Amino acid sequence: MPATLKPSTKVFKLNNGVEIPAVGLGTWRSVDKDSGYKAVEFALKHGYRHIDDAKLYENEEQVGKAIRQSGVPRKEIFVTTKLWNTDHKNVEAALDESLKKLGLDYVDLYLIHWPQNTDQEVDDPSKYEDYVETWKQLQKIYKEGKKVRAIGVANFTVNKLEKLLNADGVDVVPAINQVETHPLLNHEKLIDYLKTKNIVLTAYSPFGSDKSPILDNKTVKEIAEKNGVDPGQLIVSWLVQRGVVVIPKSVTETRILSNFETFTLPQEDFEALNKLESKEGTKRFNDTPFNNFDE
Ligand SMILES: NC(=O)c1ccc[n+]([C@@H]2O[C@H](COP(=O)([O-])OP(=O)(O)OC[C@H]3O[C@@H](n4cnc5c(N)ncnc54)[C@H](OP(=O)(O)O)[C@@H]3O)[C@@H](O)[C@H]2O)c1
DSSP, rough: OOOOOOOOEEEOOOOSSEEESSSEOOOOOGGGGHHHHHEEEHHHHOOOOOOEEGGGGHHHHHHHHHHHHHSSSSGEEEEEEEEEEGGGTTTHHHHHHHHHTTTTSSSEEEEEEEOOOOSSSOOOOGOOOOOHHHHHHHHHHHTTTSSSSEEEESOOHHHHHHHHSSSTTSSSOEEEEEEETTTTTTOOOHHHHHHHHHHHHEEETTOOOTTEEEEEEOOHHHHHHHHOOOHHHHHHHHHHHOOOOEOOOOOOOHHHHHHTTEOOOOHHHHHHHHHHHHHHHHSSSSTTTTTTTTT
């Protein structure tokens, strides 16, 4: 029997009580020909209440304009943007620039985009791992209570989070850790660790990023077909069922609509996706020369 799909209304509570909609719209590469504006406008019109942006995506103006012109009250939309690597020494100035581009007074979530500062030409990565000092600047802004409702990190491993949480002067626990997550990078251990710290995981690149290779995986396709859903709906639903926030990106109207429709996976299919990485091997689609995922 085909599964019953419904527009996602699920929200998760962050460690400071703020609620985040479980399914949001990603906006990386949504930049040409006003595609960020159009995608966000369309998504908000059709039920999305969570938009993920970043300074790096160079579309904060168009995304912000769509948010402001959507007709949806600002307080009903959860907006994320991120601190880029070159701005670790000047967090508040970077946030102010993002707010100005977005045309908003505050964002719901501000993330350290990567645990590395690349504003200096240094060859030794350990020399630019200053995310503790960066985090203290975010903490200060958060405690002032005006420009951000929650703060978090992205691309942090357990070791990096441990270093952060144990550092002197750190007394705000990140609300979110946003990392690449899909059936070939399921982060079972990281998710278990985050639960013990009351940190929610947001899954980025849930379809394997550009050209969505995860949606072409044979097992993913078979399970989707069995449930009468498309592969995108299967992956989004599987992640939400794991207690994870997910931010699929699309600039295609039919996909923006379909990715927002979720269902409950039968246990055997849920387990089959949980086991896919151990069967087929780990695959990371977003690697960078400046990050070290082993620590
Ligand atoms: N924190 C970080 O470091 C970080 C890194 C990467 C991404 N992110 C965030 O996470 C978001 C999502 O990740 P992502 O953009 O890398 O990739 P993704 O969401 O895994 O995949 C996007 C790709 O899938 C296609 N697609 C979307 N829905 C589809 C469907 N139902 N069927 C077939 N193809 C479909 C899109 O094409 P069309 O657009 O042409 O429809 C696009 O090519 C980003 O946009 C960004 O907001 C964060």
